[in-house]
Amino acid sequence: MGRFIYRRLMHGLIVILGVTVIVFVVTRMVGDPVQVMLPLESTLEQRAAFEKKLGLDRPIYIQFGEFLGNIARLDFGESLWQKRPAMDIVFEKLPMTMLLTAVGIGFACVAAIPLGIIAALRPGGAVDRVTVFGSLLGLSVPQFWLGLLFIVLFAVQFKILPTSGAATPAHIIMPALTMGLPTLARLVMLVRSSMIDELNQQYVKTSFAKGLPFVRVVGLHALRNAGLPIMTLVGWEVIRSLAGYSVVVETVFAWPGIGLTAIQAIERDDLILIQAIVFTAAVSVVAINIAMDFIYKLIDPRLKLT
Amino acid sequence: MNRTSADTLEKALEKNRYERVEKLLELGRELKRDKAGLIGVILITALVLMAVFATVIAPHDPTDQDLTARLAPPVWYEKGTWNHMLGTDHLGRDVLSRTIHGARVSLWVGAAVVLLAGGFGVVMGLMAGYLGGKTDAFVMRWIDTQVAFPGLLLALIILAVIGPSLTTVVVVLALNGWMVYGRMTRSAVLSIRQSPYVEAAEVVGCRWPRIIFRHILPNLTSPLLTLAILEFARIVLAEAALSFLGLGIQPPATSWGLDVSMGKNYMFMAWWLVTIPGCAIAVTVLAINLVASWLRLISDPQEREKQFARHMAGTMRKKMQAVIEKESRTP
Numbered sequence: 001m002g003r004f005i006y007r008r009l010m011h012g013l014i015v016i017l018g019v020t021v022i023v024f025v026v027t028r029m030v031g032d033p034v035q036v037m038l039p040l041e042s043t044l045e046q047r048a049a050f051e052k053k054l055g056l057d058r059p060i061y062i063q064f065g066e067f068l069g070n071i072a073r074l075d076f077g078e079s080l081w082q083k084r085p086a087m088d089i090v091f092e093k094l095p096m097t098m099l100l101t102a103v104g105i106g107f108a109c110v111a112a113i114p115l116g117i118i119a120a121l122r123p124g125g126a127v128d129r130v131t132v133f134g135s136l137l138g139l140s141v142p143q144f145w146l147g148l149l150f151i152v153l154f155a156v157q158f159k160i161l162p163t164s165g166a167a168t169p170a171h172i173i174m175p176a177l178t179m180g181l182p183t184l185a186r187l188v189m190l191v192r193s194s195m196i197d198e199l200n201q202q203y204v205k206t207s208f209a210k211g212l213p214f215v216r217v218v219g220l221h222a223l224r225n226a227g228l229p230i231m232t233l234v235g236w237e238v239i240r241s242l243a244g245y246s247v248v249v250e251t252v253f254a255w256p257g258i259g260l261t262a263i264q265a266i267e268r269d270d271l272i273l274i275q276a277i278v279f280t281a282a283v284s285v286v287a288i289n290i291a292m293d294f295i296y297k298l299i300d301p302r303l304k305l306t
Numbered sequence: 307m308n309r310t311s312a313d314t315l316e317k318a319l320e321k322n323r324y325e326r327v328e329k330l331l332e333l334g335r336e337l338k339r340d341k342a343g344l345i346g347v348i349l350i351t352a353l354v355l356m357a358v359f360a361t362v363i364a365p366h367d368p369t370d371q372d373l374t375a376r377l378a379p380p381v382w383y384e385k386g387t388w389n390h391m392l393g394t395d396h397l398g399r400d401v402l403s404r405t406i407h408g409a410r411v412s413l414w415v416g417a418a419v420v421l422l423a424g425g426f427g428v429v430m431g432l433m434a435g436y437l438g439g440k441t442d443a444f445v446m447r448w449i450d451t452q453v454a455f456p457g458l459l460l461a462l463i464i465l466a467v468i469g470p471s472l473t474t475v476v477v478v479l480a481l482n483g484w485m486v487y488g489r490m491t492r493s494a495v496l497s498i499r500q501s502p503y504v505e506a507a508e509v510v511g512c513r514w515p516r517i518i519f520r521h522i523l524p525n526l527t528s529p530l531l532t533l534a535i536l537e538f539a540r541i542v543l544a545e546a547a548l549s550f551l552g553l554g555i556q557p558p559a560t561s562w563g564l565d566v567s568m569g570k571n572y573m574f575m576a577w578w579l580v581t582i583p584g585c586a587i588a589v590t591v592l593a594i595n596l597v598a599s600w601l602r603l604i605s606d607p608q609e610r611e612k613q614f615a616r617h618m619a620g621t622m623r624k625k626m627q628a629v630i631e632k633e634s635r636t637p
Contacts, residue, residue, distance in 0.1 A: 015454040022460060026467050124616065133342070136599065140592035142543055144550045145566055145584035148573060156574055244458035248547050262459060263551060266466040274463055281456035289454060 008293065012286035019282040024067055027271045028060070076276040081268045086276035089261065094280060096166060097250070097257030101241040103172055104179030109234060112184050116191025117218060123196050131188060138185030147178040147252035164254035175253040179246065183237045190233050194226035227299055235292040242284045336604060339617045343600025349593035357409040364403035368560045372398035377576045393578045395569065401578060405586050408562040411555055412590060415472070415545045416538045419479045424534050427484035431491025432518040436499060449485045457482045465553040475554050479544055483537060490533055494526050528605040532598055539594040546587050562587045
């Protein structure tokens with residue numbers, strides 16, 4: 001167990017270091033930060049002063065060392081756009097993305113498990129075929145377009161939901177639905193296929209033969225055994241969302257989360273804020289990955305952690 | 307002696323050729339049985355043709371601006387004209403032509419990324435699976451590490467710094483997506499490494515590049531094909547999303563994602579600007595997904611048998627019904 005934790009943490013560190021190096025290289029070597037961040041008409045002296053302020057006039061390896069040191073202290077410097085520490089902005093926006101992810105994926109789970117089970121009870125039946133086609137459709141619709149359609153429908157036509165922002169609890173409904181629908185589609189397919197496999201197992205037949213109630217056999221025994229791949233997918237979806245896929249939904253609904261902030265930072269060439277956001281995303285991905293491994297162990301004690 | 311062996315060889319080849327044709331026909335018959343798969347194949351063929359002959363089919367040049375006919379509605383509205391069948395955008399560009407040309411970008415990006423990422427991933431997976439040892443450890447480590455990257459964010463930054471263009475979009479998406487192929491190929495190679503034909507090739511003295519490419523790779527065709535098609539669908543969506551965010555295809559080029567993002571500003575007065583390119587994306591991806599799920603079905607012998615049984619049961623039911631009706635009519 002200790003060995004496992006050690007290995008996972010080391011791997012996590014490698015991932016975070018790798019992301020850091022890539023961001024460093026991309027922002028310093030491929031593009032010239034000064035040229036990107038200062039306006040075109042700035043004088044040479046201004047450029048030199050700015051370079052000095054960021055420490056860009058020193059050798060690259062010293063810069064990299066200092067960059068790593070700053071990261072260890074979670075100090076990325078001041079955002080050029082908002083003129084305050086970049087990490088403060090990140091900590092302010094991250095909970096909003098987490099909230100959106102939790103509501104969206106929570107909705108997907110709540111809807112997908114019963115739907116998938118019902119479809120799995122009669123594979124090839126009418127309900128099953130409708131469910132499968134519905135999920136294929138859900139997988140095929142681009143998320144940004146779905147969001148825009150929701151806005152036209154619920155905000156403009158029926159005027160029952162607000163278009164964008166995050167002022168009231170009602171504001172989260174449309175972004176969460178948009179975020180959850182593709183997840184719902186993927187989850188339904190998976191719940192369905194793993195439940196079909198599980199319902200064909202001998203132990204299910206035995207349980208029925210013993211006279212256990214239907215709900216108990218399907219909902220407790222079979223579902224729990226089908227749970228591992230489902231958990232994996234849910235974990236993946238959370239990771240995807242925190243790793244930047246929430247950008248699209250957040251842009252459409254102007255949801256003030258980390259994805260929208262990332263896009264705004266990119267538009268404003270605020271390299272410091274971008275670095276802070278990518279670093280935070282990498283850390284969250286690693287953290288969730290490690291957490292997922294422990295959850296597996298809880299669900300399936302047979303698993304050996306290596 | 308030589309003569310006869312050559313004859314039998316020729317005959318065998320002839321037979322082989324015949325069997326191949328037969329197999330293709332069988333595939334066609336099976337496709338007919340699966341309506342969803344058939345629709346998918348037809349849609350994709352139509353899309354590819356549309357993309358190839360875009361310049362011939364499209365009624366206007368996709369970048370031609372007709373400022374007197376800005377935001378014209380589709381033809382079924384009172385103000386719509388046949389000249390602009392699906393209406394025009396805020397610069398008076400023909401929506402139908404833009405949608406037709408958009409297919410080019412989507413399919414091109416999809417194909418290029420699948421080829422690049424698939425090629426690299428498959429080679430890495432083959433090497434990792436066959437050579438094992440340090441190569442395997444290195445490749446798997448690399449894949450594990452890159453899978454844990456916040457891929458889309460990195461892609462957005464790289465695109466923003468280097469400058470978005472068709473080429474950078476392809477490269478960035480390929481760099482982001484090769485790991486799936488690597489993992490899948492490796493696990494497939496591990497399971498067939500020990501099979502007799504690989505051992506035979508080893509005994510004969512084939513070098514490893516020949517073994518992995520000539521002997522192992524052809525046997526991975528069917529799972530890899532399904533994966534590539536699914537990835538294609540994913541890439542089409544990803545390109546659309548990147549273009550929507552303004553970090554993908556740049557104007558004056560056309561792309562469905564780009565068109566949706568431009569139409570977004572006129573969404574409330576000209577719904578067709580958002581709806582039509584969006585539908586195009588959805589239909590394309592749906593068609594690809596339908597084909598992928600059909601391929602997955604037919605590459606699984608068990609599922610294939612089930613489908614055949616269902617089909618037979620269906621035709622038998624019909625026949626029985628006909629007999630019953632016939633009997634009920636004749637007293």
